[in-house]
Amino acid sequence: MINNVQLFTNKTSKYDHTTIVSRRTNQISTILDGLLKDYQAHTRPNFGDGPTKVHLDILINSFGPIQDMDMSYTINCYFRQGWRDERLQFAEEVGVLSLSTKMLERLWRPDTIFYNSQYSYLHTIPTSNRLWRLFPNGSIWYSSRITVKAKCNMNLKNFPVDTQICHLLIGSFANSALDIQYNWRLGNNKSVNFDTKVLLSQFDLIQYPQYDEITNTNGRIQHAVFKVPKNKQVIVLDFADERMPGGYFLENAMTQEEVILYNSDGYQALLDLKYKLMDGGYMLPEYGVAYIKRVRFFQKQSNNERFTDLIVAACYDLSGIGEGLYIPPLSNDMQQIRSRTLQKFQAIIASAVANTEGDGGDTYLLLGPIGTGAFKNDKKMIAELFFKVLNNPLMNSYQSIRYAFDQIWFVSTDNHQIFEEVFKNH
Structure with a gap:
């Protein structure tokens, strides 16, 4: 029989952890409330001092079909955009914030479209396939999973040994290049990638160069x-x-x-x-x-x-x-x-x-x-x-x-x- 052993129960760690989480939540809430207090979502960043620069990259997880009947092609991809909004800067020690997409609705976002799209949609099952990150310097990284069916003008004169060039034209719906300027985040020919090898039933994918707009x-x-x-x-x-x-x-x-x-x-x-x-x-x-x-x-x-x-x-x-x-x-x-x-x-x-x-x-x-x-x-x-x-x-x-x-x-x-x-x- 052992008489000199005492059992101790840690009754504080759980509550301390809860307190830390609660403080962190309150800190983030205070930061966001301060950032949005006088924020004008209809005004773009850098207004009056040059264009807002939006950086793009794309990860394609499926490509095709390519349809010669209606001259179109379809891609499923993660479409990523990044820009900096100096109005959203906060203390460096807070770190990167990963927040609900509902918060994103209260911020300025570029009105990006695909000019040659026949139809596009955002994946919403089982939940809206979007995420965003807010960095201390005001930079925003926004990713969404989308499917795009785009028009591709084909020359079928040499069918079935033809070569087709299909573009995906990206830009702003309502703003000129004087207001919003797009470029590739990782540079030309490095910002569009595939997560698997692409196999097409009737075509071979030769290359997929990326270039900025004029x-x-x-x-x-x-x-x-x-x-x-x-x-x-x-x-x-x-x-x-x-x-x-x-x-x-x-x-x-x-x-x-x-x-x-x-x-x-x-x-x-x-x-x-x-x-x-x-x-x-x-x-x-x-x-x-x-x-x-x-x-x-x-x-x-x-x-x-x-x-x-x-x-x-x-x-x-x-x-x-x-x-x-x-x-x-x-x-x-x-x-x-x-x-x-x-x-x-x-x-x-x-x-x-x-x-x-x-x-x-x-x-x-x-x-x-x-x-x-x-x-x-x-x-x-x-x-x-x-x-x-x-x-x-x-x-x-x-x-x-x-x-x-x-x-x-x-x-x-x-x-x-x-x-x-x-x-x-x-």
Whole structure:
């Protein structure tokens, strides 16, 4: 018989744990109440100070069927979006918050849609397949499981040995790129993945590249080149004078080409082109360009520099003043104007493709409304012709030539409404 043993029951641990959980819950409730006190869900983050950036990635868990009868395909995926809302910042020591999706309804969210979707739905069985995380710096990570049936324009001319390119076009329903800017969270060609090997009954999946949308950027070209992320190749379209290097640079003119030259060593590069390669003469081909590598841009009031390539090209002078080197089509012959300008644009894009580094996955192409200033080319026509070139194969490419680049920016100090309407409506 043992008499010196006493039994002790821990009567406090359960209650202490309950107290800790209760304190944690109260702390989170207090934080959320404070964050939402004056929160305006109808106002996007960063309003008035640039676009809200939304980062995307997709995990596909089933692909197919691909239906040639109605030209469509179906995917089931986890569609993930991330953005930062500085109004939702809280103390770092609190950690990441994983909360009910009901809370999400009280916050601003991007109005993301699939432009070529025929129908889509969110999985809701046995519960709504959504989750979200709120980080201390105000970043939000939002994932939803969805099924999308999307339109795929097919060319069945070579059936049954055909190759089809099916796009999934993602963007904002009601906002322009000036308000919401989408990009791939892990970069191009790394942000769409499959959780199993894809087996299709009638097709082989060759590749699934991801690229960002064409972006319209307000501002001057000398500022835009420094907005491109470091370690990216930058190719800039120079709205050039085809008769003399730099146009009226020495007379302090302020067209796009002169602005480039005031902020770079491009004028020396043009003189080298004239005297070293053209034997003292200077002219740009009617349906060609001059391509200059490693032009150095300087950022005023700092020591920053950025190397870019220049595509030196010109449009027809339709103003009637006669500044252009080549005789333009008659002003009332729009078919000829469009046809010949289209050839110019094909040469511009072809020169950029031929000079991309690697597979173009790190190349930013900076274009603009060339010829719409003093030369009086119609801005809608220029937008439509760029759209046609960029969204069709070129140089024996198997898909639209726009996918040869990481991003394409249209940079101008003018309003981009016409360009936005053309690219959205088409």
